[in-house]
Amino acid sequence: MKVEVIAFGIAKDIINAKSVNLEVSEGVTVGNIKEKLVNDYPAFNALVSLKLAVNAEYVEDHHILNENDEVVLIPPVSGG
C-alpha cells in the first residue's frame, strides 16, 4: 500500500523534496516508516527521535498506518 510522507524544515533537505510516496506493506507502523526513511536517506538517522503526525494527529511509533495515510515530518526549528 501507499503512504505519503510530507516534510517540513530541514527534513525537506534530507528527502530533497516536499513529499515522497512510500510503498509499504499492510500493518506497517510509524516506527517502521522511520526505519525505512533512515534506510533510504541515511541523514535521517539524526531525526529518528522525531514524533510524526499521521493525518494531522501526532502519534507514537507503534501507531499502525493505513492505505493513503499522510505522514507529516516536522523537525523543530529554532529561528526567531
Added chain:
Amino acid sequence: MELTREELIRYNRQIILPNFGVDGQKKLKTSKVLVIGAGGLGAPNLQYLSGAGIGTIGIVDFDVVSLTNLQRQVLFDTSQINENKAEMAISRLKKLNPEVTFNLYKEQITSENAMAIIEPYDLVIDGSDNLPTRYLVNDACVLLGKTLLYGAIFRYEGQVSVFNHEREDGTRGPNYRDIFPDPPPPEMVPSCSEGGVFGALAGIVGAMQANEAIKILAGLGSTLSGRLLLYDSLDFTTRYLNIRPSPSNPVSGDNPTITELIDYEAFCAGPTIDRQEDLVDSISVKKLEEQMKTGSVFILDVRESYEYEISNINGINIPLGELESRLDEIPKEKEVIVHCKSGVRSRKAIEVLKKNDYTQLLNLEGGILAWQEEIDSAIQVY
C-alpha cells in the same frame, strides 16, 4: 480600575469590537506579558502588544541590533546598530504607547534566572532564536503554570501554537515537549543566520502570536492550544496538527522527571557518545592561527562567493555546491582545512571529500564566526 478618556479613544477600534468592549480593555490593562527575545518574532509581538494596551510588558534580550537584523526586525533602525535590542525596543514602544509599563531584562535568560523573571507575568511569548532557550522557556512555563505563546520560523516556514494553556477542566494543554520530546543534534536545527529567513514571514508569525496572546488575555474566541499551525509562505499552505498531552512528557506527564530547570545547553548538545563515530576531525581557530604562522596550510572555504567577498581568511573559495566538480583544485597529498561560516557546511564538504578519497581533512571549529570572535575582530560578520 477605570480607563481614562484618552485610553477610551486610543483603544476605540478594539473596544467597539463584538465581545471586546471596555471590559476587554480593562483586562489587557491589568495584564502582564513577558516577551523573550526582541528579534524577528519578538519585535512584531512587542509592537502589537504595546499598541493594544497591555498594562505591563517585560522584554528579555541581551543581544544588540545588527545590520543583518533590519531586513525583518523593522522595529529598529540603522542608527541603532550595536545598541541593546531590549533598550531600543522600549525607547521606540514608549513613543507608540506611553500608557504601557515596560520592564527591561538586558540579560540572557538562563536556568538560574528564568523562574524569577517569568514568575510575575500572566503570559509568556517565546521569540527566542535557539533550541536550548525554547526548551528552557517551555519547562519554566510548565513548572510555573504560565501560558506560553510559541512561534518559530525557518526559511519560508513558520510554526505557531499555544502551550500549557489552562483548559476549562483546570488541566493544562500540551506543550513543546509533547511535539518535540528530544532535540535532534544541533546541525539538524539551523538558525536564521545559517538557514536564512523571509522577512515578512517573521512579521506574520510574530503577529499571530500577539493576536493569540491578546485574545487569551481579553478572554476572546478559541485558541491554538492543542494544535500546531504550520505555515509555508512559499506556496501559501497552512496545516494544523493536533497535539495531545503525552503521558510520557518528562515535565508535564504522569511521572515527571524534570521538576526543576536543567542544563539546556547540554540537553541540546546531543548524546555525545552516540555521535562519536560520525565526528570529523577538527581544528580550533587558535591552532590554525599557529599553523598559519609556522608554515603553509591549505584552507578550503566552502561558503558562497558573495560571503567570501564580505570577509575571508585567504582560503581557496569553492562553494559547497561546486565542490564535486572542482576537486582538481584541491590537493590530495596535503592537509586540507575546511571552513564555512559556522561549521555546518564544512562538515558536509568533508563528507563529500571523504567519498572522493581525501584523507587529510580537518574541520575548522566554529568557522569564520569563531575566527572573528577569537582571532581577528576586524573580520566582518554577517
